[in-house]
Amino acid sequence: MSWVGKSPRRKEDDRLIRGQGLFTDDELGEGMLQLYILRSPYAHAKINSIDTSAAEALPGVACVLTGKDVLEHCDPYMQLALEPAANIQDYPLARDKIHFQGEPVAAVAAETVGLAMDAAELIDVDYDMLDAVLDVEEALKDEILVHDNIGTNRTWQGVYEYGDVDKAFAEAAHVVKIDRLHFHRYSSTPLENNACVAEWTRQGTVEFLCNNNFPGFAKQLLAPGLRLPIENVRVRTYDVGGAFGNKIWNYVYMALAALASRKTGGRRVKWAEIRTEHMLAAGHGNERTYVDTEVALDKDGVITALRSRHLDDCGAYTRYEPLGCVIFSQVLPATYKLRNIRIEMNQAVTNKCPVVPNRGYSRMQQLWFMERVVDICGQELGIPADEMRLNNYITDFPYETPNGCVYDSGNYPAMLDKAKELLDWDKWAAYRDQARSEGKHVGIGIGTTLDSGTNNFGQAQIMNPHLPFSGNSEACIIRLDFDGAVVVTLGTGPSGQGHETSASQVVADELNIDPSMVTVRSGFDTNWNTFVGHSGSYASQFAVTGLSAVHGACQKLKTEMRKLAGFLLEAAEEDLEFGVGEEGPQLKVKGTDKAVNYWYLSNIVNNNNAVLQGALEDVTLNVRHVYRPPFNVPDVEKKFGNLTLTYAAQLHIAVVEIDPATCRVNTLAYAAVDDCGTVINPQIAHGQVHGATVHGIGAAIMEAFDYDEGGNLLTATFSDYCPITSMNIPDIAYGNIETPSPFSYNGAKGMGEGGGAPLHTMSAAVQDALHGAGVIVTDSFVSPPRVYELLQNPNRETAVSVG
């Protein structure tokens, strides 16, 4: 029997449901200090002075950190950007200037969090407020500089041009011009905020327990930032309450706990962010504006060319950026077969919270844009949304996009059929027509999206040719412990995705045992577990990188086990079979009762090895495998190459009705179809689709980071931000198809980010509902106030034109 494709009970759930999980803030210890960060109320200001004397005098306060401490002990974090943005000085605390509201100004370590908060109130910071720049187009004018030393707000510019765009426009039957589209700021707000516990040891090493979701990368940035050799920094995680990419750069703040530990002589220091801090400063998803969009189409509505200018707002610091300016191109033409594309990508810093990769990072901004293009063109040319898509979908796989990405497999028309069936399309189409005849605003929207997984880090060189990154990798160690237990360690650092369960299913299949007989160590640990530089939980890659590493390690272990068992049983290796006998997991000589169990094999290697022959010296039953996907370095000049290994897809359909009194978007029906290739664990895959769908619906109709003109974040609490809850989630009809990837050993594709499908879908559905009222949906956020605004000021005349 095969465990892959089944849904055994998740290994993680027993401890989590019983409250036995270990999240970072659960870590306790005598003498542990609590860190609280004082943050700037201003978005842009000059710091004249900081007086910490009153705070330091408060009983129970162990130390106070300011920019002076940081300058004394830290170097600025490495930037990924090219110059001049490479010269942005990013430290854990502000030094002489504030760049966004919520930027850390000082930090207090005290016996309790309450004391630390009280002490922070006593810190007297004298600011001179400066005018803030909060809009990316204003920022690109460079009239107000976020970082004075780099002389510009622009952090990246590049042109992605393929095919013969001008010729295609010259030959077009229709040209649709779209004035402006906007993808709003939000984040997937994980249940657990950022947190870490740090200890600066007497040996000059730093130990971090944290919830970073790319710890292999974080370690590489933290160590030089703290002026330490990389081997002196230990990073470990255990249970993590969701990340969605949001925790990739919490290393910036983790350094403060380390510095406080250092300043207090090595006491352990815990920093646990509170929700408002998280909303203010933990990172927002990329906000993007699309201007001057022109679309060429033939007489049948087939898109032949597209040109546009994209403006990405990355907030006050670049950090993981400007990677988003390249990562979007993994899905440049989305699911469509157009070959002629010219997109000018620009990015600028503004006085807002820095952006962080958020579930569907940068690709969903591009996919939303393309879906808007398809729907607006369809509406304007009178072509139904489903027909428009069928006219334009890519249908032959593997498919090389104009920029050299290879879509491994897929069947978008079949997904559309399945979603229609799940939804009961004909019924809802009839309802829509009837409702419209009664003056109601009812719409049906389709969203097709891609979840590109397993990055080729070589794409970083398109952004900055000097960066030493390419390819990708993941590591796994599998061993037989003294008692014969199968123990697996991984570098993947999960944050709720069930890696322990999925990995045990793969091992169980390889060894022909039960998943319950496999122990997969929880969390990530640079001292204990195996890892590589790419290790982490991000970019929809576990099913490929993580499980390929597990699979590879299994092959190596099996080779050793066969060799050893063959020697012990005096049998040919090819005559042995893996299975479970009366004495547990074993290798058996086929057709006989001769067998040796795992305990015996392990004992021979670890305790009783004088009997081993020389030929078996290499057998350790403790093997490591590093999986490396087959990538080349992209052509940096042409911006051409395979940037991602697999392309999972999702197709959603929503039926919405706009409440005439409140302008609320009510979802009447919703269907989601997923294709992530071979499904490893259907329950986990279903859960991922459900989670991504819910996140996307929330983002589309409820969640936005809104700033006022002074740079105040107006939605910094859950009361104002209104994250989606079970009360707002529609019934989701779920289905899947499987088009196995030819590029992974098991046919699986990375999945879980969902590519923002609900955003595309809800925009399309609202568009369909309101098109008759002269409305074009130009913003990814369709909250009641915005729908009201659209209905009061129909924008079709100015938003779009057809020639």
Add this chain to the structure above:
Amino acid sequence: MGIKFNGEFSVDAPRQEAYEFLADPRKFAPCLPTYENLEMKNERTGDVTVKVGVGKIRGSAVVELTLKDEQPPSRAAYDGKGKIMGSAFNMATSFDLEEAEGGGTLVKWAGDLSMFGKLVALAGGLIRPIAKKDIKRLVDALQAAMSTDGGASSATG
């Protein structure tokens, strides 16, 4: 978050007398709603401690109040800045004084309050009505202090 207010009120006091009151931080500051204390740093600048709060978020704030513009007897203007509970605010207040018909002084006032930080995030929607109420209390207090009849003169704003 920015809030602008303006209005006018009249007092019995002659213009010079009204000006001298408004241009003296020692006299003006105690009229601020929830005033607790004033500590002068120099002739033009003082730290005013006031109680502030929205709902259950309550505390004291120190406002550094500076007389920025004095044009006797026609104009006095203050700048103020302060912080409370992780938030900061800047304010600018001006008083333009005219002889009132029939005696006394007509005071045309303008206020510009900018708030930043946690308080805006936590209670942004409540600040505007509270500020409006407090400004009315300030105007009432100024009228009362500068009028022989205890502030019965007219006010708009």
